[in-house]
Amino acid sequence: MTRRTRGGSADSKRWAVIFTCMSTRAVHFELIESMTTDSFINALRRFFAIRGPAKLLRSDRGTNFVGACKELGIDTEDSPVSTYLQGRGCSWIFNPPHSSHMGGAWERLIGVARRILDAMLLQTAHTRLTHEVLSTLMAEVMAIMNARPLVPVSSDPDAPTVLTPAMLLTQKMSTVSAPSGNFQMAELHGKQWKHVQCLANTFWKRWRRDYLSTLQGRRKWTAERPSVQVGDVVLLKDSQAHRNEWPVGLIVNTLPSGDKRIRKVEVKIVRDGTVKVLLRPVSEIVVLLSGES
Structure with missing residues (x-):
């Protein structure tokens, strides 16, 4: 990330915390300036302020997560305290060390999003982003991921409507549409809002391709399986x-x-x-x- 200074500009790192709901499958991004306990607690407070408090948190054993748990007085080792917190506030469950595969749904989302963002932002042309551009891009990425289809729900069998995490969050049928215009790589050094839209379109194309491939797994054909049929x-x-x-x-x-x-x-x-x-x-x-x- 690039920030403006009086004598020019300076580069600094930013990280993103990804929250995902195990019920709605919605995701939420929060940018942090460092991998410290304080930064994560601020991100957690922002998340609670926007989305509301959570009763239960699950995560891996990141040092900033463990530090935040201690700082906030959440004792995951004391069973009575854990029960008390779960009834009145928030409890925290950590996966065993070196077991990211136990993350399940959230690790799947993190993996797909991280691969795409790494491929985009590690390129030389994309690395010099201001904090405003980066935060807007992460908001666009969040909207893209929350617009993914979950299951069809419709009273009209001829025009099925698909349920998305965004519908559960906003209670609205429509999704955030992209602004009209053709945003090309040549816009990267022009207006900032065009810069963001160009990057968001790039993420959309790659996210859509990778996410659809997870829905359409193709394995070796060793047995007869039901084929598509009328009404699907x-x-x-x-x-x-x-x-x-x-x-x-x-x-x-x-x-x-x-x-x-x-x-x-x-x-x-x-x-x-x-x-x-x-x-x-x-x-x-x-x-x-x-x-x-």
């Missing part, structure tokens, strides 16, 4: 989709090949109020909800 609610892999938009459709017809395998389907979508039926290969769709469910 699916996500379409549309490379032209705008930021925070996830095209959702309903399979209305399957087209078996000569070997009776289904490799092509017809998907009905609603776009701009118009119903369309698209022909797509099964490799370009991700099943969200089976028609038999």
